[in-house]
Amino acid sequence: MSLFGAMNTAISGLNAQSASFANISDNVANSQTVGFKRTDTAFIDFLTTSNATENSSGAVVARPNYINNVQGTVAQSDNPLALAITGQGFFPVSLPTGATSATGTTPTFSALPNYTRTGDFSMNNTGYLVNSAGEYLNGWAVNSSTGQVNRNSVAPIKVNQSVYNPVATSNVTLAANLPATPSSSPLSSLVNVYDGLGTVHTVTLSWTQNATNDWTVAVNVPDDTSGTVSRGTAEVQFGVTSGNWVADGTIGNIINTTSTVAATPFSTTGDATLSFTSNFGQGNQTINVNLGQYGASLGLTQYAGTTYSLRSLSQDGVPPGAFSSISTKATGDIVVNYDNGQTRTIARVPVVTFADPNALQRTNGQAFTATLSSGSAVADDAGSNGAGALIVGSIEQSNVDIAQEFSKLIVAQRAYSANTKLVTTADELLQQTIDMKR
Secondary structure (H helix, E strand, O other), X not given: OOHHHHHHHHHHHHHHHHHHHHHHHHHHHOOOOOOOOOEEEEEEEEOOOEOOOOEOOOEEEEEXXXXXXXXXXXXXXXXXXXXXXXXXXXXXXXXXXXXXXXXXXXXXXXXXXEEEOOOOOEEOOOOEEEOOOOOEEXXXXXXXXXXXXXXXXXXXXXXXXXXXXXXXXXXXXXXXXXXXXXXXXXXXXXXXEEOOOOOEEEEEEEEEEEEOOEEEEEEEOOOOOOOOOEEEEEEEEEOOEOOEOOOOOEEEEEEOOOOOOEEOOOOOOOEEEEEEEEEOOOOEEEEEEEEEEOOOOOOEEEEOOOOOEEEEEEEOOEOOEOEEXXXXXXXXXXXXXXXXXXXXXXXXXXXXXXXXXXXXXXEOOOEEEOOOOOOOOEEEOOOOOOOOEEEEOEEEOOOOOHHHHHHHHHHHHHHHHHHHHHHHHHHHHHHHHHHOOO
């Protein structure tokens, strides 16, 4: 065995333990970094000669062993936009490269997709969701009207803080009980509706009992711009009427409509609906009042009692609303909230998985890029097809264990010292060899 070979082997050991020490240092330094994934060290032996009769010392090389698939501790956060992944997967993010506008409000992004577990997202001053490393969260676009998710591509999520446009009332749903023996008549139901500008108006439904099981409802709209308050009337009959066999106290027929009031004909599975037309200054607006199903006790009924009893009343009109806040859901949906009580889903965050996440290439800011060894990125809904679930209002901490790192540090330090001893011993032996000449 060559003394020079032994010295070279010991020096390779010093280099390998130095690399191990660097990995330990990196891990300890990032023990509190959100979403950080530790790097262990794998030692690989390289041979020169090794057979049945001879073995020459070779070298040892340190290679990084990336631990990207080990879960860090999930900790609660007071940030409502924070997200943590439990299980496999990463958040798709984009890295900014600059701004295209004079004010710097329109960022440009790198074409290379990046992925991260750093989920401490917040909204920046331009409306984008950004984590503490400055990476922009990507998501699928969602059609706010239909709720349809476009899974063809992901893009940085930008929150539009514009107002929620008003919606004119088209449908009213009424559930109430008209008393079989009213103590007074007429009885009134007040319904608030909205016009196309979001202005609220009051519609009065006045109920007058004509006879047992027979009522007339008058629709009055004081704000109608035509100057005519009454929009028409209709006769509502309960129980068995004109051959319509329904249960006592349920709607059996709506007849004798007048003016702008119309009604749906009797059907054993259809809804008993009144409609009327009014003008609040933006043209004629038709409003449908659903009284429940014919022959069913879910809507308007006439049972025992002396007073009108309202069970529920709703309408689909919406006043204008201003941006209030944004929130996230466990499905990955990004929801914009408005001060009129309405919400709008603008995007959905997918969870991206890889065949071998430990083979991803590390980049700055706890981010990764795909490699040939990692396999292609596969984006799925959270909690489906092997993708991890999302926890709202939480972050994933570093997967570094300080105690474990200190244990590795002790071993690396002793191994380094042992290799230095081998170098000095080899030096002494070489000196003794030189001294043989004297």
